[in-house]
Amino acid sequence: MSTDMSTTPGSSSGSLLRRGGWRLEKRLEVKPWHEVVTLVGAFIVGLALCSILIAASDKSVIDSYRALFDGALGSRRAIYETLVQATPLIFTGLAAAFAFRARVWNIGGEGQFFAGAMGAYFVSDLWSAHLPRGVMVPVLFIGAAAAGALWASIAGVLKARYDTNEIITTVMLNFIILLILSYLLGDLWRSPDTFYFQTVTLPESTHLPLMIDGSRLHWGFGIALAMAVVVYVVLRRTALGYEVRGVGINRTAGSYKGISVPRVTVLVMAISGALAGLAGAAELAGVHHRLQLDISNNFGFVGIIIALIGRLHPAGVVVSAIAFGALVNGAVTMQIQTGIPAALVDVIQGLSLIFVLTGAVAVRYRLQRTSSDE
Amino acid sequence: MSDVLEALINVGVLASAIRIATPLLLAALGEMVTERAGVLNLGIEGTITVSAFGSFVVADKADSLWLGVLSGVGAGILLSLLMAVLVSSIKVEQVVAGLALNLFGIGMAFYLFRAVYPQTGGEMPRSDTFDFAEIPLLADIPAVGEIVFSQHWLTYAAIGTCPALWFALNRTQFGLELRSVGNNPAACDMRGISVTRMQYLALAFGGLMAGLAGAFLSVFLSGLFFVDVAAGRGWIALAIVIFGNWRIGRILAGSLLFGYLDAYQLSLQARGLEVPHQLLLALPFALTIAALVVNRRRSQEPLHLGVPYFRGER
Numbered sequence: 001m002s003t004d005m006s007t008t009p010g011s012s013s014g015s016l017l018r019r020g021g022w023r024l025e026k027r028l029e030v031k032p033w034h035e036v037v038t039l040v041g042a043f044i045v046g047l048a049l050c051s052i053l054i055a056a057s058d059k060s061v062i063d064s065y066r067a068l069f070d071g072a073l074g075s076r077r078a079i080y081e082t083l084v085q086a087t088p089l090i091f092t093g094l095a096a097a098f099a100f101r102a103r104v105w106n107i108g109g110e111g112q113f114f115a116g117a118m119g120a121y122f123v124s125d126l127w128s129a130h131l132p133r134g135v136m137v138p139v140l141f142i143g144a145a146a147a148g149a150l151w152a153s154i155a156g157v158l159k160a161r162y163d164t165n166e167i168i169t170t171v172m173l174n175f176i177i178l179l180i181l182s183y184l185l186g187d188l189w190r191s192p193d194t195f196y197f198q199t200v201t202l203p204e205s206t207h208l209p210l211m212i213d214g215s216r217l218h219w220g221f222g223i224a225l226a227m228a229v230v231v232y233v234v235l236r237r238t239a240l241g242y243e244v245r246g247v248g249i250n251r252t253a254g255s256y257k258g259i260s261v262p263r264v265t266v267l268v269m270a271i272s273g274a275l276a277g278l279a280g281a282a283e284l285a286g287v288h289h290r291l292q293l294d295i296s297n298n299f300g301f302v303g304i305i306i307a308l309i310g311r312l313h314p315a316g317v318v319v320s321a322i323a324f325g326a327l328v329n330g331a332v333t334m335q336i337q338t339g340i341p342a343a344l345v346d347v348i349q350g351l352s353l354i355f356v357l358t359g360a361v362a363v364r365y366r367l368q369r370t371s372s373d374e
Numbered sequence: 375m376s377d378v379l380e381a382l383i384n385v386g387v388l389a390s391a392i393r394i395a396t397p398l399l400l401a402a403l404g405e406m407v408t409e410r411a412g413v414l415n416l417g418i419e420g421t422i423t424v425s426a427f428g429s430f431v432v433a434d435k436a437d438s439l440w441l442g443v444l445s446g447v448g449a450g451i452l453l454s455l456l457m458a459v460l461v462s463s464i465k466v467e468q469v470v471a472g473l474a475l476n477l478f479g480i481g482m483a484f485y486l487f488r489a490v491y492p493q494t495g496g497e498m499p500r501s502d503t504f505d506f507a508e509i510p511l512l513a514d515i516p517a518v519g520e521i522v523f524s525q526h527w528l529t530y531a532a533i534g535t536c537p538a539l540w541f542a543l544n545r546t547q548f549g550l551e552l553r554s555v556g557n558n559p560a561a562c563d564m565r566g567i568s569v570t571r572m573q574y575l576a577l578a579f580g581g582l583m584a585g586l587a588g589a590f591l592s593v594f595l596s597g598l599f600f601v602d603v604a605a606g607r608g609w610i611a612l613a614i615v616i617f618g619n620w621r622i623g624r625i626l627a628g629s630l631l632f633g634y635l636d637a638y639q640l641s642l643q644a645r646g647l648e649v650p651h652q653l654l655l656a657l658p659f660a661l662t663i664a665a666l667v668v669n670r671r672r673s674q675e676p677l678h679l680g681v682p683y684f685r686g687e688r
Contacts, residue, residue, distance in 0.1 A: 053485065053489075056489075057489045105469055107416075107469065107473075158663070158666075158667065162666075162667045162670055163670065164663070164666045164667060164670065165616075165666065165675075167414070167416075167469055167680075168612070168613070168616055168662070168663075168666060169663055169666065171416075171609055171612065171613075172613060172659040172660075172662050172663050173659075173663075174609075175606065175609065175656065175659045176656045176659050176660060179652040179653070179655050179656040179659075180652070180656065182652045183650050183652035183653060186652070187650070301473060301476070301477070302477075304470070304473055305470075305473065305474065305477065308470055339492070341484070341485050341488035341489060343481050343484040343485040343488060343601075344481075344485050345481070346477055346478070346480065346481020346482075346484070346485070347478060347481040347482050347485055349477055349478075349481070350474055350475075350477040350478025350479070350481050350482070351478060353470075353474040353477065353478075354456075354460065354471075354474050354478060357460065357464075357466040357467075357470060357471060357474065358460065358464050358466065360466070361464050361465060361466060362464075
């Protein structure tokens with residue numbers, strides 16, 4: 001039954017429905033495979049709806065999706081490129097997942113990404129001439145994590161102290177950091193030999209080494225995977241993880257159990273910000289090597305979506321980040337080969353998310369045949 | 375230095391401040407009503423983008439500005455109703471639904487734009503735009519005429535909406551019920567007021583207003599559509615609602631203030647003055663955070679904002 005449920009959203013509500021011998025009732029237990037079916041179903045429905053869009057513009061649906069697939073996973077090279085695209089999304093996805101586990105709504109991943117990139121640039125600017133690569137790269141990542149954590153903590157402290165809505169403050173902080181960066185790029189940090197808003201190219205000592213020679217796949221991907229493991233262990237095996245999950249389930253009950261909710265809130269924000277900040281470092285040191293205003297392809301916001309599609313689980317985040325990376329990567333090939341605008345991928349992502357969300361609610365219910373004596 | 379000061383009260387700057395404030399005011403009023411019914415709609419940015427596209431493409435292809443506005447509004451309402459289905463009927467997390475709507479809406483608008491106007495590398499497609507609607511006689515008053523009475527008709531309409539909306543919210547049964555839904559849905563439910571219906575209506579109104587904001591950007595201001603046409607205005611509208619503490623008068627003032635700061639920094643840039651205009655632009659966002667902290671004891675924030683209502687479950 002659950003396959004049907006996952007693709008028929010809208011049929012669930014708070015009350016139970018009875019119609020024609022069938023009854024909608026709450027499931028006692030949602031099993032993991034229900035959720036997997038929901039996810040796959042949502043993705044297929046998203047693709048199916050988008051094929052209507054493709055067909056409407058007189059293009060071949062099969063050719064388009066084949067180009068999308070080839071571009072995403074069709075060759076060794078394509079796969080490496082997909083992983084490059086997935087790298088920042090794993091970090092920002094983990095950032096969102098960690099915060100959301102504590103029901104701290106950090107919508108500021110985008111801003112924390114930039115704060116991280118700025119922190120990384122700042123320490124590179126200071127020390128890249130003096131430190132060897134083996135020291136400089138770790139320092140750069142630490143700088144990014146610290147900057148991301150600091151920027152996110154503003155929202156964390158405001159929430160802990162004044163109970164301000166963190167959704168709003170993190171959104172505001174996104175704008176503020178971008179404007180600060182824009183100011184710095186136009187002034188202090190601007191490369192002297194260009195009129196663009198960008199810094200000078202950073203020296204070799206800050207470049208992340210490649211994981212695969214001859215590709216663009218850098219060790220940022222490896223660090224991202226390691227972070228997923230760290231987040232998993234922290235959530236599962238440490239006192240902090242227990243507190244995070246406790247606060248997430250019930251703030252009031254958490255405080256009765258002796259958990260300091262304000263402390264956990266600030267800590268969660270800081271850690272979440274640090275994770276998003278690492279994405280900034282990986283992009284700066286692994287891909288761009290110079291700071292610009294357009295180094296983020298909405299990574300912060302997409303990370304939120306990835307966290308949700310990954311059911312706030314680190315492994316789920318990694319899988320859905322790679323899937324999103326594949327879509328983004330494949331879209332470029334699709335646009336070149338078939339002329340289908342790459343923006344189609346945003347539509348697929350948006351639609352899939354909408355169906356994942358509805359599916360996640362729908363999966364809590366099941367259709368049951370009502371017995372004849374009723 | 376004198377240039378910097380002169381721009382503060384320059385007639386052109388003040389007139390463009392009101393122009394810039396218009397879409398912010400429209401979207402913020404819509405969002406305020408939506409939030410009063412307990413729904414935090416983070417999808418306004420996407421709604422504005424979709425509406426801007428809807429207005430643009432119809433105005434261009436059907437060669438009618440009015441049809442353009444109409445279809446922009448229709449697109450806005452449609453997207454908001456999708457939000458209503460998600461948050462009010464299916465009850466997914468509002469924050470997430472809003473973000474999904476942004477992704478979907480902006481992607482959809484840009485996809486359709488590229489499908490209708492394939493990339494040629496030439497000039498951007500351009501639609502007609504409305505002319506300014508100068509009010510006879512009043513427009514001849516020196517300075518004030520140019521600043522206030524030579525705007526677009528939609529600007530007058532937006533400002534006119536304020537008292538009407540105030541009356542509807544504060545002096546009618548319907549307004550009272552709408553506000554109660556945001557504050558105490560369980561009590562409303564018991565009184566026989568349908569929470570879901572109210573939220574659908576509020577979201578439709580929010581979509582209408584965001585739709586007008588989108589139309590204003592494409593077929594009033596520029597005659598252009600591009601993927602970043604909303605340029606954060608949806609989020610700024612959200613900020614204005616909080617800055618205005620959910621009160622109409624303050625939302626109007628906030629919109630004008632935000633519009634004024636933008637107009638001022640634009641004119642400083644146009645004069646080629648070396649001032650950190652980004653910091654002026656950041657000021658509204660910092661002020662919004664400050665307002666959140668300062669207003670917290672007198673906050674008009676709906677008590678049930680962002681919380682899905684389940685009958686009998688909680």
